[in-house]
Amino acid sequence: MTGLVKGKKVDWGGFFLYLFLTLFGLLMLAPLVYMVSTAFKPISELFLFPPRFFVMNPTFLNFRDLLLITGTTSVPFSRFIFNSLLISSCIVGFGIIVSAMAAYPLAKHNMPFRSAIFNMVVLAIMFSPLVVQIPQYLLISKIGLINTYWAMILPYLAAPVGMFLMTQFLRQIPDALLEAARIDGASEWKVFWVVVIPMLKPAIATFALFSFISAWNDPYPAMVYTTDQDMKSLPLAIQTLSGGYGVVARVGTLAAASLLMIVPTIIVFIVTQRLVLQTMAHSGLKE
Amino acid sequence: MITKTDPAAATAIPAERLRNPSKLSLLWQEVKRHKVSYLFLAPFLILFTLFTIVPVVTSVVLSFTYYNILEAPKFIGLSNYRLLFVDDDIFLKAIGITLKFAFITGPVGYAMAFILAWLISQIPQKYRFFYTLCYYTPSITSATAMSVVWLYLFAGDRKGLLNYFAAKLGIIDEPYLFLQNINSIVPVIIIVSLWMSMGVGFLAFLAGLQNVPKDLYEAGEIDGIKYRWQQLIYITVPSVKPQLLFGAVLQVVSSLTVFDVSVQLVGLPSPLYAGHTILTHLFDYAFIKFEMGYAAAIAVVLFVMMIGLNRLIFKWLGKD
Numbered sequence: 001m002t003g004l005v006k007g008k009k010v011d012w013g014g015f016f017l018y019l020f021l022t023l024f025g026l027l028m029l030a031p032l033v034y035m036v037s038t039a040f041k042p043i044s045e046l047f048l049f050p051p052r053f054f055v056m057n058p059t060f061l062n063f064r065d066l067l068l069i070t071g072t073t074s075v076p077f078s079r080f081i082f083n084s085l086l087i088s089s090c091i092v093g094f095g096i097i098v099s100a101m102a103a104y105p106l107a108k109h110n111m112p113f114r115s116a117i118f119n120m121v122v123l124a125i126m127f128s129p130l131v132v133q134i135p136q137y138l139l140i141s142k143i144g145l146i147n148t149y150w151a152m153i154l155p156y157l158a159a160p161v162g163m164f165l166m167t168q169f170l171r172q173i174p175d176a177l178l179e180a181a182r183i184d185g186a187s188e189w190k191v192f193w194v195v196v197i198p199m200l201k202p203a204i205a206t207f208a209l210f211s212f213i214s215a216w217n218d219p220y221p222a223m224v225y226t227t228d229q230d231m232k233s234l235p236l237a238i239q240t241l242s243g244g245y246g247v248v249a250r251v252g253t254l255a256a257a258s259l260l261m262i263v264p265t266i267i268v269f270i271v272t273q274r275l276v277l278q279t280m281a282h283s284g285l286k287e
Numbered sequence: 288m289i290t291k292t293d294p295a296a297a298t299a300i301p302a303e304r305l306r307n308p309s310k311l312s313l314l315w316q317e318v319k320r321h322k323v324s325y326l327f328l329a330p331f332l333i334l335f336t337l338f339t340i341v342p343v344v345t346s347v348v349l350s351f352t353y354y355n356i357l358e359a360p361k362f363i364g365l366s367n368y369r370l371l372f373v374d375d376d377i378f379l380k381a382i383g384i385t386l387k388f389a390f391i392t393g394p395v396g397y398a399m400a401f402i403l404a405w406l407i408s409q410i411p412q413k414y415r416f417f418y419t420l421c422y423y424t425p426s427i428t429s430a431t432a433m434s435v436v437w438l439y440l441f442a443g444d445r446k447g448l449l450n451y452f453a454a455k456l457g458i459i460d461e462p463y464l465f466l467q468n469i470n471s472i473v474p475v476i477i478i479v480s481l482w483m484s485m486g487v488g489f490l491a492f493l494a495g496l497q498n499v500p501k502d503l504y505e506a507g508e509i510d511g512i513k514y515r516w517q518q519l520i521y522i523t524v525p526s527v528k529p530q531l532l533f534g535a536v537l538q539v540v541s542s543l544t545v546f547d548v549s550v551q552l553v554g555l556p557s558p559l560y561a562g563h564t565i566l567t568h569l570f571d572y573a574f575i576k577f578e579m580g581y582a583a584a585i586a587v588v589l590f591v592m593m594i595g596l597n598r599l600i601f602k603w604l605g606k607d
Contacts, residue, residue, distance in 0.1 A: 013515075021406055025421030028482065031436045032424065038435070051439075051446055102331030111321030112314055117328065124339055126536055126597040128544040130566060131586040134349065134573050135342035138356075158334035161487070161537075188323045210487060217429035219547070224574060235431040239551075251435065258432035265427040266420075273416065280487075280494035284529020285536060285601075 032262070038255035039063070046251050062256035075230045077237065081260070083149075084216060084234035090153045091215040092208050099163040099207060104196050107170035108178060118167065122285070124160035130220075137224055151225035152233070156215060162207040168282040169203035170196070205275035213265050234261055343590070349583035356577050367584035377560050378585070381568045384473060385543060388564065391477055393542040396484030397535060403485065404492035405519065419493060426486035430547035433479075437552055441465035441475055469561035472553050476562055479548050486541070488534030495530030499523055532604045539596050543589065546570065565589050 033053075038046070040058035066077055105111065106118050136155050145151040177199070181191045197204075219235035226232060232240070238257050241250065269276075318325070350367055352360035371378050407418050440448045443464035450462040465471045499522070507522050524531070546566040549555075553562040555571065565585060573582035 017406060017409060021403075021410070021418050024403075025418055028421050028425055031433065031440070031482070032428070034439075035433070035436050038439075047446070049446055051448055051451055053448075098330045098334065101327045105321075105324035105327045109321060109324040111324040112317045117332070120340075121335075123594075124335075126540065127590050127593040128540050129339070130544055130546070131569075131590045131593070132339060132342035132346060134579055134583050134586060135345035136338055137573070138345070138579070139337070139342070154334065155338040158331050158338060160335075160339075163331065188327070192327070213427045217427075217431070219429075219431055235429050238431050251439070254435045258435050261432040262428045265429075266424055269423065269427060270420070273419070276490060277494045277497065280491045280530075281498045283491040283533045284495070284527075285532040286529050 035255055035259055035262070038251060039259040041252055041255075043252065062252040063260075066253045066256045066260075075232075077257070079230055080232055080234045080237035083222075083231065087149060087152045087221070087233060088212055088215040090149070091156050092212050094153070095157050095159055095162065095211050096204055096207055098157050099159065099166050100197065100200055100204065101192070102163060103166035103170050103200075103203075104192055106167045107173075108175065108196075121160045121164055121167075125164060129155075133220070133224065140225055145225070147226050147228050147231050149231075152221035156211075156221070159207075159211055159214075162211055165206055165210075165279055165283055166200065166203045168284070169206075169279050170200060172282055173199050202275035202278040205272040206279040209268055209272045209276055212268050216261075216265060346583045346586050346590070349580050350587045352580040352583075354578075354580040354583075356579060360580065363580070367581050370581070371584055371588065377563060378565075378568055380560055381563045381565050382588075384562070385545065385564045385566075387473060388477060388480070388545055389539075389542040392480045392484060392545075393538055396481055396542065397488065397538045399481065400485050400489040400534065400538075401492050401531070404489055404496055405523065407493060408496035409515070419490075422485045423489060426483050426489070428483070430479075430483070430551050433483075434551040437475075437479055438466070441552070443467055466553055467558050469559050472557060472561040475552060476545065476548050479552065480542075480545060483548075484538075484541070486537070488537050491530045491534050492527065495527035496523065499526040528604065532601070535600045535604060536597050539600060540593055543593055543596070565592075 037053065037055045039062055040060070041055045042057055042059045042061060045052065045056060106114060140146060140151045140155070145154070177195055178191055181195045186194065217235060219233065219239060222231065222233040222236040234257075238254065238261060241254055241257055349360065351362060351364060353363050353366075354360035403418075403422050407415050407422075410418070442448075442450065443462055443466060445451060445454060445462050447462065447465070449465065450459070453459045453463070463471070465475050503522050503526065504518060507518060512518055512521060544566055545564050549557065549562045549564055549567055555567055555575075557563055557567075566589065569582050569585040569589065572578045572585065
């Protein structure tokens with residue numbers, strides 16, 4: 001687009017554009033900055049009046065407390081972190097394989113029912129999986145998976161949005177490469193692993209970002225599918241830590257736990273962002 | 288790596304037409320010939336069927352029954368729906384709150400995401416990442432984790448940040464109970480949701496806007512387009528229409544499924560049910576009262592609302 005300065009004249013439009021973007025950006029970041037600041041506040045600063053936005057004497061005490069306190073039961077906090085990491089990585093890892101395998105024939109093969117299956121996936125994007133949680137719960141409890149990791153992984157593997165993005169991305173990859181591999185005598189399975197997967201990299205990164213965020217942040221699965229304390233996930237543990245809604249107790253430890261929860265999602269986004277924007281260019285929907 | 292394509296070409300579905308649909312045996316042979324394709328699809332389709340298709344059907348069936356998990360479901364016809372729409376005042380209230388919420392956060396969040404994405408696409412590439420991070424990060428934070436900030440910001444005593452500043456500026460004399468006062472509960476939920484609304488749709492817009500072919504703008508200049516807003520209306524918006532539709536669909540789903548933020552900030556049930564949404568009602572009946580049949584009817588209503596609204600949006604935005 002046009003640069004900031006057109007000819008010799010100062011571009012006031014450009015100046016206000018940056019001013020607005022920066023001010024609004026800082027406003028959006030303010031709650032996060034406040035959380036970081038609170039996480040490092042010593043007790044003496046937590047309950048100051050008048051309240052202070054920034055921390056004066058940062059300390060790691062809150063993080064130490066977090067790892068030492070065990071809540072109402074004897075489950076250490078690190079167990080929740082482990083649970084969340086395990087569940088999220090399984091959903092991301094298996095999800096990528098399941099979705100990539102399905103996206104390949106949907107984008108590149110010409111079998112019967114192809115568009116029917118694809119339309120079904122698009123239809124599934126149009127409603128939230130939350131509306132089918134009752135039958136999902138009944139199914140999980142009937143096959144005896146309550147209080148297992150599988151209960152928190154299996155229902156989330158076939159993710160329509162991620163699968164849709166993969167298929168759309170794969171469509172615009174030229175067939176020539178696939179054909180070349182087939183002429184060399186490669187089986188479809190081999191074509192998939194050797195040609196398709198490397199080319200799908202941007203879409204895989206995108207899938208990883210979205211499915212990691214939703215798996216990591218979702219308190220639902222643990223709330224519904226577990227009764228054991230040591231099967232709880234991080235978001236649920238944080239809820240317990242806060243002592244129920246509306247209670248502002250243990251603010252420092254809570255902020256430390258919340259920070260621990262948010263940092264991984266930001267890191268995953270920073271790592272994947274370039275590839276994600278490549279993929280999202282193909283996210284368009286059409287009648 | 289290929290980064291640019293015509294969005295139209297990327298989304299066009301080469302319609303699979305069966306040459307002679309009446310001949311089942313021919314179809315069967317086609318299916319058998321593509322055995323490998325179906326094997327690839329199998330894991331996804333099995334999981335998708337088991338955890339999405341079957342549950343949708345089951346929900347509809349369950350919604351006509353009385354089912355409390357302990358006893359077998361008992362068919363009761365339309366009673367659940369009659370109860371929902373005639374006798375359940377709290378549900379009617381929840382529908383009102385959900386719609387009020389959706390009709391504000393839906394359009395406003397959507398417009399905000401598009402305008403910010405457009406503004407970001409106006410600045411040079413190297414600065415874009417910083418701003419993208421500013422606006423996108425709130426949407427990937429968990430509602431649970433952020434509650435520590437909101438509870439403090441909106442706290443009802445004079446230590447609450449908002450109350451403190453308002454008192455200092457002399458706007459109020461007494462602390463205002465943002466999270467307990469039934470007049471302020473919905474606005475607070477809306478503000479927090481808007482803060483988190485620059486999500487997947489925002490990224491789709493951003494990516495779509497970066498990939499509008501440059502020569503379109505040059506052609507526009509030749510045709511007499513002088514201002515940026517003209518570019519926006521005549522060139523940019525039509526070029527990113529598929530992304531706009533994708534973003535709209537996601538926005539409808541997310542604005543109708545407000546749950547986390549409400550439960551975190553005002554609890555379940557909220558004071559006088561002022562923050563009660565369709566989804567909190569569903570959760571209440573399904574996992575607290577264990578009236579699965581009734582809860583399934585709520586789920587069906589929500590399902591129909593989402594699909595219906597999205598069909599409408601497809602009609603508006605989907606045609607070329």
